[in-house]
Amino acid sequence: MEKFTYILLNKPYEVLTQFSDENGRATLKDFVKVPNIYPVGRLDYDSEGLVLLTDDKILQHKLANPKFKIEKTYWVQVEGIPTEEALAQLRTGVYLKDVKTLPAKASIITPAPTVWERSKPIRFRQNIPTTWVEIKITQGMNRQVRKMTAAVGFPTLRLIRVAIGTLLLGNLQPGEYRPLTPAEIKSLRNNMKK
Incomplete structure (x- = not known):
């Protein structure tokens, strides 16, 4: 072999x-x-x-x-606190231009995960909180997760892939x-x- x-x-x-x-x-x-x-x-x-x-x-x-639909898991720090409606949209699929994404698994991570400091900090706004969301997708469209969170009104500030199928970071x-x-x-x- x-x-x-x-x-x-x-x-x-x-x-x-x-x-x-x-x-x-x-x-x-x-x-x-x-x-x-x-x-x-x-x-x-x-x-x-x-x-x-x-x-x-x-x-x-x-x-x-x-075709093999290998699930990829992301921890996404977004601007604001996503509503249940926004999470539901991610779970049913969102339109990016004229293409609807496959349903994602999406949930708020509480408490927020402990992650390393990034070489350049995210932009911080005094009056706007941030939230960590776990998003699992099986597609691989260009910048898909960022476009999905923006489409439901919660722009991505930081994105970390933590799993590919059963492989964990x-x-x-x-x-x-x-x-x-x-x-x-x-x-x-x-x-x-x-």
């Missing part, structure tokens, strides 16, 4: 989910020193958290394929990475068979 490499990275804020950039911005190569692996999917420059990297092209293709700090355990690899492969 062919031996593949699987790495979990906590992608820091303002890092591109690629290994080179002609504009000199920070990329994965500034953190991951493992050759010939590539990110599965994307995480925006201004988003943080879990990125899976591998040289297993078949798994990469399946994870990126919407855990205690990895920004810029840290680790190999997947054999159990995690098995679980990931089993999810691909569904």
